[in-house]
Every structure is written in structure tokens, then in C-alpha cells.
Amino acid sequence: MTTVAILSAMELRRSSALQTYVDQFREAGADEVTIITLGPLTHWREDDPKPLVLDAGVAARRRSRRPWNKAKAERLTLRGPRWRMARLLKSNAAARRIIDDADYVYVDQPAAVLGAWKLAQKRKSTPFVTSPTRVIRLLENQ
Amino acid sequence: MAGIITDQGPLHRAGAQSPSCSLRVQEWFTVTKHLLYIAWGFAPARTGGVYRAVATANAFVEAGWKVTVLAAPEDSYERYIGVDMSMNDAVDPRVNVVRVPFTWATQETDVREFSRARAYLGSRSYNRIRSRLDRIPFPEHNYGQWRGALEDAVEKVHAEDPVDLTIATANPNVDFQGAYHLNRKAGVPFVMDYRDGWRLDVFDGGYLFPEKSRVARLEKRYLEAAQEAWFVNDAIRVWHQKEYPFAADKMQVVMNGWDPALFGEREAATPPADGPMRFGYLGTITPKVPLESLMKGWTLAKEQGHLPADATLEVGGYLGYFATPRGDLAAVLDAARDAGVTFVGQVHKGQVRDFYARQDALVLALGEGRYVTSGKVFEYAATGKPIISVHAPTNDSSNVLREYPLWTAVPEVTPEAIATTLGETVTQLKQASAEDYAAALTFGEALRRDAQLAPRIDALATEVSA
Missing domain, CATH: 3.40.50.2000 (Glycogen Phosphorylase B;)
Structure with missing residues (x-):
């Protein structure tokens, strides 16, 4: 059984781009597609896999006033999404299990790269790929 | 010219050992001309310019030329820009495609291959630093590093089977350097096929590089040495004619078309x-x-x-x-x-x-x-x-x-x-x-691509044979 894990740094958005990739991976031969997202996403379809959300409380926090300079400060410091994602991945056992079970990992969005890179250092045999086309080719060639 | 007139390469290639002078003359005219086509992006890359590249190589083969294409490896396309494997079927099987090694650190898609610097700096900062380093051998973002491998490959192809004409299609503009290099080394005429501008910003009409820049000096040198320069529309040609009046007569419009x-x-x-x-x-x-x-x-x-x-x-x-x-x-x-x-x-x-x-x-x-x-x-x-x-x-x-x-x-x-x-x-x-x-x-x-290419192929065949 071939499993593809999608590791996405998206949060608080609709999920249609990921849905396209889920369909394409399945079509290319993935038996199972699992998803990890940084924050909650909307508009999931019934047959989409249930995502593991690393930071489920982000929506509540964002309801508070967030001036642009605060958001920018976050991006430029260790509180930005790259670092937050890396920290959450490190501490989330369920997420690590999903990655361990995956044959291929699709890394969606540059903000997910740092976390993925740290995981990849310990899992040299599993391809962590940032291009969906390349995942499809790997699936087709297996 | 080099292959035919100066070193009589094609005659040698055709195995011309006939004692009869008339037969030698006949062979001289019937010998297959060798085109070296330089296109970083060739099938199965999924970029827009690939359609033009494949169509040009096919058209020359169809016109009786032997065609060797120098392109980046398939693996590079898959990793960095994406592939369309069905494009491979569009390439005439008589076209010989030689893959020239290329690595592109900033566009690597396998996270396991990322350096520690890239992981920690983030893509934006890492790319900025890396891009500066890559422009040292050739002044072009990302592709400049291909220069060395390309020049080696060009020399190797010419040594094995002398080239009569080179066409380099850009961008990337480092392709032009391959053609220019062979021209300097062996006198092989070359055509610069511009799908875009190099110094011209096709979107706002401004300059991407100033007149005294390294790019401008290189482009001038290339145009001085080129046999022809092709452009996809008249507006780009006119801009270049004004910018490089000494090469105005060499500039031709070879529009795109549908395949x-x-x-x-x-x-x-x-x-x-x-x-x-x-x-x-x-x-x-x-x-x-x-x-x-x-x-x-x-x-x-x-x-x-x-x-x-x-x-x-x-x-x-x-x-x-x-x-x-x-x-x-x-x-x-x-x-x-x-x-x-x-x-x-x-x-x-x-x-x-x-x-x-x-x-x-x-x-x-x-x-x-x-x-x-x-x-x-x-x-x-x-x-x-x-x-x-x-x-x-x-x-x-x-x-x-x-x-x-x-x-x-x-x-x-x-x-x-x-x-x-x-x-x-x-x-x-x-x-x-x-x-x-x-x-x-x-x-x-009327917008078929073959209608655009045919007149230039005929003209080049005549010029090279002359």
C-alpha cells in the first residue's frame, strides 16, 4: 500500500489547492493520502482525508486585533510560521507517526520546509518533495 | 562554414574516397548538414518555449539536416520546473538529444538535498545569496552556472561530428554563450533565437540591464559574431535594431505558431x-x-x-x-x-x-x-x-x-x-x-508554425552551403 503524506503550512484558508493534489496523487497510484496542516482549513469535501491540525487554536488567537507590524514581526522572528511549524512537528507524536508511515511526503508551502527538513534528516529513505508533479512521477514510476 | 569550406569536414564524414572528381562534387552537395541546437529547456520540460524548440529541431530534421540538441537533463526538469512526458512523443526520433549536466540549488525540490543554510535561512534569503554566487561565471540568474558544462559539451559534439550551424534559443541566455564559444573556437556560424529580450523588459519596454553592463557588452559581442538573430515579433526586432544598428540586417522575425x-x-x-x-x-x-x-x-x-x-x-x-x-x-x-x-x-x-x-x-x-x-x-x-x-x-x-x-x-x-x-x-x-x-x-x-520556420531554414541552408 502506497501512502502519501501532505505536509502543509497553510492555515485559515480554504483547502481547494490541496484537494487538487489529493485527487492527482490518488489518480497516480496513491492508496492513501494523509494530511497534516499548520492551522485549520475550510471547505473539505466528504471524501477528503481528515487532516491532522497542528495548531488548532490559531483561529481563536487571530480573532484578536492583529496590526500588520505584529504579523510582520512574527514572520521575521522565531514566532513565525516556519519556526512554529517546526516546533509543533517536533512535539506532535501523531504527526511524526503519519510521516513515519508515509512512502512519500509532499511539502506544501515554503513555511513547511524547515520542519520537513528536520524530519527528513532522520528519514533519509523517504522522499520529502516540494513539487506535486515530482510526487506524481514518483508514484507513477514505482 | 567551418564544416564545409574550411576543413571539408562533411566530405570526410560522407566517406568521400571516390577517385572521381565529379562524384566528389556530387557528394559535397548531397552531404547532410549538421545543426547543433542549444536549448536548456527541451522536451519533456513543461515550459512555454519548449514547443518552439521542439518544432525547430523537427523542422530542420525534416529539411534533411542532422540535428543534435544540447539540453539540460530530464531529471533537472522534473526537479526544478516540472515535466510533461507527452512532449517526448513530439520529438522526431531522428533528433539526437544530448543532456548536459545541470544542478540548480535554489530550485531543488527534494528537501533531503537542502543544505542546512537553506533550511534555516528560508528560501528567500538563501536564494538571494546563492543567486549572486551563480552569476559569477555568467551574468544570468540561476542558469549562469551552466556555462562550463555547456562549453565542454559543445566542443565534444563538434569534435565527434563537425557542426555546420548552431542555433541557440533563449532564454536562458547562457545558451548563446555555447554558440558563441563554438564560433570562437571553430568558426561555426550561429543563430541567436530570442523568444524574449535579454536587456529589453518585454513587459514595460524598459531596460533590464544598462548600456555599459556586463550583459550589454556580451550581447553586443554575440550579435557582432552571429549569422542571424531571430525574434518572435516585429516590436522586439525593431527595439534591437535601434539598440544594435550594426546588426540590423541580420535580424529576422520568426513568429511563433501552433503545432x-x-x-x-x-x-x-x-x-x-x-x-x-x-x-x-x-x-x-x-x-x-x-x-x-x-x-x-x-x-x-x-x-x-x-x-x-x-x-x-x-x-x-x-x-x-x-x-x-x-x-x-x-x-x-x-x-x-x-x-x-x-x-x-x-x-x-x-x-x-x-x-x-x-x-x-x-x-x-x-x-x-x-x-x-x-x-x-x-x-x-x-x-x-x-x-x-x-x-x-x-x-x-x-x-x-x-x-x-x-x-x-x-x-x-x-x-x-x-x-x-x-x-x-x-x-x-x-x-x-x-x-x-x-x-x-x-x-x-495562416498561423501554423511550419509556415514561419520554412523560409529561414531554406535561407540558412543556402548560406551554410555557400
């Missing part, structure tokens, strides 16, 4: 049947494409009743230039999903015909600029279906479509103007007759 293999047997389209009206956009979606305006215009057209409520817009193509899709462009498409916009991702060459077949009208969204002619405009015209242009009226694609019978164009790229023009397209869809569709199909016939 007959893509469409097979063409038939006139028919007016739309009952059911939702289907609009389609196919092409690489870059930040230059007015995607946001188009999506807003589409949504507005629905709200204002210019478009039927059930009309759909199917968007196909890559999000951005590289293998990793751009999230910001995906978000723009997502936002218009409720208005009937669907994104289908990459459409392989083998699926292009079906994509066009299921649309009632085509949306040609392009970046601004009177120097821009998209290759897609020719494909769109080949379908014989109504086309709505969503680009500045000054864009050179307007010149291609001006006489097209089923064409509507926005007066300006604003959501309001797009919404109104979409309404005009709907009226046109309802009123167009079978004769209009037949006229559109006939119009497209």
Missing part, C-alpha cells in the same frame, strides 16, 4: 449547445498574468448578469514558473471558486486538444507589454473558437488577433471592463453563425 501535431485534423467549432457556457484559460499562470483582475471581473460579471449564473471558467496550467506551485496564485483562484472557477492544474500536451474541445470560448489573459506575444495566442486561434483578450490593448497579441472574426478584447484590464467584455463575448457566442466559425478556422491556418 499541427497538437490538434491533428482540425474542424470548425460549432456554436455552444444548451447547458452552461464554458470558458477556458490554458497557460502558465505567472505573477504577470492579471489573474486577480480576471477573477474579480469574472465574479463581477456574474453579479451584474453579464454572464449566465451557471457559466464556468476552467483554468489549466502551472502556478508559477517552477515545479513548486505558488500559494498566492492558488489563493486567488480559490477565492473565485464559488463563481464557477475551477483549477485543473497541469494539462499535458496530449490533453491540450481535449481541453480546448470542451470550451465554448477561450480567455487569453496575458501580462502587459507591447513586446509580449504569447505562444498561446496561436494555439487559441487554431481552435477557431471565440477568444476574449484580457490584456492591455497594446500587447502584441492584439496584432495577431486583430482580424480574427470571433475576437473580443478588454479596453483596459480592470474588473469592470473585463465583466462588460465577458458580456460581449456571451452575445457573440449566441449570435455567431457557422460561417463565422468557419472563417475563424481559416484564419488560424
Whole structure:
């Protein structure tokens, strides 16, 4: 059984781009597609896999006033999404299990790269790929 | 010239050992000429320029030349820019493709291969530093590092089988360096095939590099040595003629066109049947494409009743230039999903015909600029279906479509103007007759790519033989 894990740094958005990739991976031969997202996403379809959300409380926090300079400060410091994602991945056992079970990992969005890179250092045999086309080719060639 | 006149290479290659002088002369004329075609992006890369590259190589083979293509490895396309494996079928089997090693650290897609610096610095900072380093051997972002490997490969090909003519297609412009290198080393004439400008910003008409820059000095040197320079439209040629008057006579327009293999047997389209009206956009979606305006215009057209409520817009193509899709462009498409916009991702060459077949009208969204002619405009015209242009009226694609019978164009790229023009397209869809569709199909016939290439191939064959 071939499993593809999608590791996405998206949060608080609709999920249609990921849905396209889920369909394409399945079509290319993935038996199972699992998803990890940084924050909650909307508009999931019934047959989409249930995502593991690393930071489920982000929506509540964002309801508070967030001036642009605060958001920018976050991006430029260790509180930005790259670092937050890396920290959450490190501490989330369920997420690590999903990655361990995956044959291929699709890394969606540059903000997910740092976390993925740290995981990849310990899992040299599993391809962590940032291009969906390349995942499809790997699936087709297996 | 080198292969024929100076070192009599082809004669040697043909195994000319005949004692008869007349037979030697006969062989001299019938010998196969050897074209070296340099294109970093060749099949199965999924970039736009690949269609032109494959068509040019095929056309020369068809004209009796022996063709060797120097291109980047397939693996590089897969890793960095994406592939369309069906493009391999489009290459004539007589074309010899030699792959020249290329690595592109900033576009590596396997996270395991990322350096610690890239992981920790983040892509943006890492790319900035790395890009500066890569420009040391050749002044071009990302591709400059190919220079050394390319020059070695060019020399090797020429040593094994002497080359009579080199054509280098850009961008990337490092391809020109390969052709220039062989010209310096062995006197082989070369053609510079510009699909874009190097110093010219085709979008705003300004300079990308100043007159005294390293790029300007290189381009001048190349144009002085080149046999010909090809441009995709007259506006770009005129700009270069003014900039480099000493080479004005060498400059030719070789327009893009549509590839007959893509469409097979063409038939006139028919007016739309009952059911939702289907609009389609196919092409690489870059930040230059007015995607946001188009999506807003589409949504507005629905709200204002210019478009039927059930009309759909199917968007196909890559999000951005590289293998990793751009999230910001995906978000723009997502936002218009409720208005009937669907994104289908990459459409392989083998699926292009079906994509066009299921649309009632085509949306040609392009970046601004009177120097821009998209290759897609020719494909769109080949379908014989109504086309709505969503680009500045000054864009050179307007010149291609001006006489097209089923064409509507926005007066300006604003959501309001797009919404109104979409309404005009709907009226046109309802009123167009079978004769209009037949006229559109006939119009497209003149835009075949082979019609553009044939005169240049004939001229070059004569020049090289002379």
C-alpha cells in the first residue's frame, strides 16, 4: 500500500489547492493520502482525508486585533510560521507517526520546509518533495 | 562554414574516397548538414518555449539536416520546473538529444538535498545569496552556472561530428554563450533565437540591464559574431535594431505558431449547445498574468448578469514558473471558486486538444507589454473558437488577433471592463453563425508554425552551403 503524506503550512484558508493534489496523487497510484496542516482549513469535501491540525487554536488567537507590524514581526522572528511549524512537528507524536508511515511526503508551502527538513534528516529513505508533479512521477514510476 | 569550406569536414564524414572528381562534387552537395541546437529547456520540460524548440529541431530534421540538441537533463526538469512526458512523443526520433549536466540549488525540490543554510535561512534569503554566487561565471540568474558544462559539451559534439550551424534559443541566455564559444573556437556560424529580450523588459519596454553592463557588452559581442538573430515579433526586432544598428540586417522575425501535431485534423467549432457556457484559460499562470483582475471581473460579471449564473471558467496550467506551485496564485483562484472557477492544474500536451474541445470560448489573459506575444495566442486561434483578450490593448497579441472574426478584447484590464467584455463575448457566442466559425478556422491556418520556420531554414541552408 502506497501512502502519501501532505505536509502543509497553510492555515485559515480554504483547502481547494490541496484537494487538487489529493485527487492527482490518488489518480497516480496513491492508496492513501494523509494530511497534516499548520492551522485549520475550510471547505473539505466528504471524501477528503481528515487532516491532522497542528495548531488548532490559531483561529481563536487571530480573532484578536492583529496590526500588520505584529504579523510582520512574527514572520521575521522565531514566532513565525516556519519556526512554529517546526516546533509543533517536533512535539506532535501523531504527526511524526503519519510521516513515519508515509512512502512519500509532499511539502506544501515554503513555511513547511524547515520542519520537513528536520524530519527528513532522520528519514533519509523517504522522499520529502516540494513539487506535486515530482510526487506524481514518483508514484507513477514505482 | 567551418564544416564545409574550411576543413571539408562533411566530405570526410560522407566517406568521400571516390577517385572521381565529379562524384566528389556530387557528394559535397548531397552531404547532410549538421545543426547543433542549444536549448536548456527541451522536451519533456513543461515550459512555454519548449514547443518552439521542439518544432525547430523537427523542422530542420525534416529539411534533411542532422540535428543534435544540447539540453539540460530530464531529471533537472522534473526537479526544478516540472515535466510533461507527452512532449517526448513530439520529438522526431531522428533528433539526437544530448543532456548536459545541470544542478540548480535554489530550485531543488527534494528537501533531503537542502543544505542546512537553506533550511534555516528560508528560501528567500538563501536564494538571494546563492543567486549572486551563480552569476559569477555568467551574468544570468540561476542558469549562469551552466556555462562550463555547456562549453565542454559543445566542443565534444563538434569534435565527434563537425557542426555546420548552431542555433541557440533563449532564454536562458547562457545558451548563446555555447554558440558563441563554438564560433570562437571553430568558426561555426550561429543563430541567436530570442523568444524574449535579454536587456529589453518585454513587459514595460524598459531596460533590464544598462548600456555599459556586463550583459550589454556580451550581447553586443554575440550579435557582432552571429549569422542571424531571430525574434518572435516585429516590436522586439525593431527595439534591437535601434539598440544594435550594426546588426540590423541580420535580424529576422520568426513568429511563433501552433503545432499541427497538437490538434491533428482540425474542424470548425460549432456554436455552444444548451447547458452552461464554458470558458477556458490554458497557460502558465505567472505573477504577470492579471489573474486577480480576471477573477474579480469574472465574479463581477456574474453579479451584474453579464454572464449566465451557471457559466464556468476552467483554468489549466502551472502556478508559477517552477515545479513548486505558488500559494498566492492558488489563493486567488480559490477565492473565485464559488463563481464557477475551477483549477485543473497541469494539462499535458496530449490533453491540450481535449481541453480546448470542451470550451465554448477561450480567455487569453496575458501580462502587459507591447513586446509580449504569447505562444498561446496561436494555439487559441487554431481552435477557431471565440477568444476574449484580457490584456492591455497594446500587447502584441492584439496584432495577431486583430482580424480574427470571433475576437473580443478588454479596453483596459480592470474588473469592470473585463465583466462588460465577458458580456460581449456571451452575445457573440449566441449570435455567431457557422460561417463565422468557419472563417475563424481559416484564419488560424495562416498561423501554423511550419509556415514561419520554412523560409529561414531554406535561407540558412543556402548560406551554410555557400
